[in-house]
Amino acid sequence: MNDSSSFLGRLLARGPSAAQVAAAREYSVDELADAAGTTVRNLRAYQDRGLLAPPERRGRIGVYHATHLARLRLIGQLLERGYSLASIRELLAAWEQGQGLAQVLGLEQAIVGAWNQVEPTLLEFAELQALFGAELTDHNLDLAQRLGLVEFAGDHLRVLNPRVFAAGVELHRVGIPLPTLLELFASIRQSLQPVASSIVQMIVQHLVNPLLSNSLPHVDQLQALNEQLLQLRPLVEQVVDSELAQALHAAADVELGERVGDVLRGFLSPS
Numbered sequence: 001m002n003d004s005s006s007f008l009g010r011l012l013a014r015g016p017s018a019a020q021v022a023a024a025r026e027y028s029v030d031e032l033a034d035a036a037g038t039t040v041r042n043l044r045a046y047q048d049r050g051l052l053a054p055p056e057r058r059g060r061i062g063v064y065h066a067t068h069l070a071r072l073r074l075i076g077q078l079l080e081r082g083y084s085l086a087s088i089r090e091l092l093a094a095w096e097q098g099q100g101l102a103q104v105l106g107l108e109q110a111i112v113g114a115w116n117q118v119e120p121t122l123l124e125f126a127e128l129q130a131l132f133g134a135e136l137t138d139h140n141l142d143l144a145q146r147l148g149l150v151e152f153a154g155d156h157l158r159v160l161n162p163r164v165f166a167a168g169v170e171l172h173r174v175g176i177p178l179p180t181l182l183e184l185f186a187s188i189r190q191s192l193q194p195v196a197s198s199i200v201q202m203i204v205q206h207l208v209n210p211l212l213s214n215s216l217p218h219v220d221q222l223q224a225l226n227e228q229l230l231q232l233r234p235l236v237e238q239v240v241d242s243e244l245a246q247a248l249h250a251a252a253d254v255e256l257g258e259r260v261g262d263v264l265r266g267f268l269s270p271s
Helices: 003-013 018-023 028-034 040-046 066-080 085-096 107-116 125-135 138-146 161-174 178-213 219-268
Strands: 056-058 061-063 123-124 150-153 156-159
Touching: 028 040, 028 066, 040 066, 066 085, 123 125, 125 156, 125 161, 125 178, 138 150, 138 178, 161 178, 178 219
Parallel strands: none
Antiparallel strands: 056 061, 123 156, 150 156
């Protein structure tokens, strides 16, 4: 569990004092509702919606424990912050599956946004072979699958990122071999991963964590943060695009300059 989910963990763990835990205090349904500041009717409704675990059955009597009280207190706090019962159920279920609060509250999607929203397309194998010819070997096809570029879908191949695929097709058409393109893609992905991690860590540290450090945010605060993150995405894209363009320009100066120099030296050298 990451740091951003520690507050939710503390709330879920919060309940009776150490002395009460040692004494293993138990609650009837009326006592539990009273301790949590709610009603028996609400408690039943939370159970029906899967928000609260059923009591321990002892014959015809239902016995509740500190964990039930902690859960009820958390539900109450979330309701006060404007969360609906449906969203509370999703939040608790996601947290119990090991997801962090940023992911649970939808902040992760706000950070990633449209970068990861690409609609796959389907191609027949014959179409793919027509594009890449003899270079579409089993080895290259396996590599493309491992890189997450394509996957088999029955009699077809599913292209998972059409934009990347279209760029690769054009580069191949002008003469760059398919194995070289796949190696380059793998290298780009590996090189960009630490950059992407640094960007997300910066956003989480300075924008997300302060909002989640001491309490769960109100729904309005969460919406404002989501809007802020949505505004940041194009700015980050601009920085990355600008730096890549500058790096390509510098690399082209070096590589092409050296190649032109070699050619000129060949012409000028005495035969």
